[in-house]
Amino acid sequence: MFLGHFGVGLAIKPLQPRVSLGTLFLATQLADLLWPTLLLLGVERVEIRPGLLAASPLDFVYYPFTHSLLAEVVLGIALGLAYGLFRRNWREALLVGLLVPSHWLLDLIMHRPDLPLYFGQSPKAGLGLWQNLPATLVLELGSLAVGLWVYMRHTKARNRTGRFALWGMIVFLVLVYVGGALGPAPASVAALAWSAQIVWLVVALGYWVDANREAV
Template sequence: MFLGHFGVAFATKPLQPRVSLGTLFLATQLADLLWPTLLLLGVERVQIRPGLMAASPFDFIFYPFSHSLLAQLLLGLLLGTIYGLIQRNWRGALLVGLVVPSHWLLDLIVHRPDLPLYLGSSPKLGLGLWNNLPATLALEVGLLALGLWQYARTTRSRNRTGRFALWGLVLFLVAIYLGAAFGPPPTDVSTLAWSSQTLWLTVLLGYWVDANRAPVGNIG
């Protein structure tokens, strides 16, 4: 899952307008933001197996620190607490904390049974939608479109940047996704891990876009 996580961020932004879209990108993608570094450190492991699934060549061998349900619940508690202490916005902190484990729930739909519930000898779950590429594309694009519709109808641009940056961001996300879906798989795990670090750029872009937009009725 990739676009769908951003769809959740877009969709939940109107629930707490004070929370930046960049923060919600950080929360919904926290598992995938941490995972590449854990790969580089040798803490978590993946194998690249072209043809493993129609929509993914990745065999996730070991990744409970970033992708187990327990880890994401704890990460949500941590990120939400940090946000609340810094921003003094505890309703926003609750939202931030809750959307972190939404990553696991969406991944559950697409992954084969490789998602752990906790560290150690955990059962592994996954419904395997990645075995069906058209269905995967429909779900990803559909979730992004729904979230974007919710965000676009509840915010307005403050300036020219806010008008065009949003659609530039969306095109950027779609381009990344389509490149990964239809392009060749990474040649090795190191290349995968380093290239995945670019996901942090989407968080920065989320802050930039949101700074140039405002909730409907709050533009002055």
């Protein structure tokens, strides 16, 4: 899943309005933020197999450090503790920490059974919605739309930047997703890993957008 993780970040904002949207994006996408770098370092592995699934050509061979359930729980604890120590707000920290393993739960819907539960010889899970392209598009775009609706109901723009930056970010996300879902498979694993670093840009956009909006 891609857009759905950002949809969760947008939708969860009203629960703790002082947590920046950028931080919420960081939490929901922490696994996918770390994964490309581990690919480039050779720590985790993926193979590109066009036609493997209707909505994804990626065969996730080995990625327990970013996408196992145990790893995401540990990453959530680490991020939550770091946030709590820095911001001195443990309710916000709890929300941030819980959002990290939400990534695994959403991926569970999309992936074929390749998501490990823990390190080593783990059972693998996945419901395989990526085998159905129309259903995948509906769920991805729908979840982003719902998240945007909730976010807009509970925030308002401080200025013109707050209004137009939000829509610019959403259009950018949709274009990136549609291009990846409907376009050709990546030319190589390295090309995939470098292009996936774009998620960091979306996190930065989340901070910028949220700084120009305020809670209603």
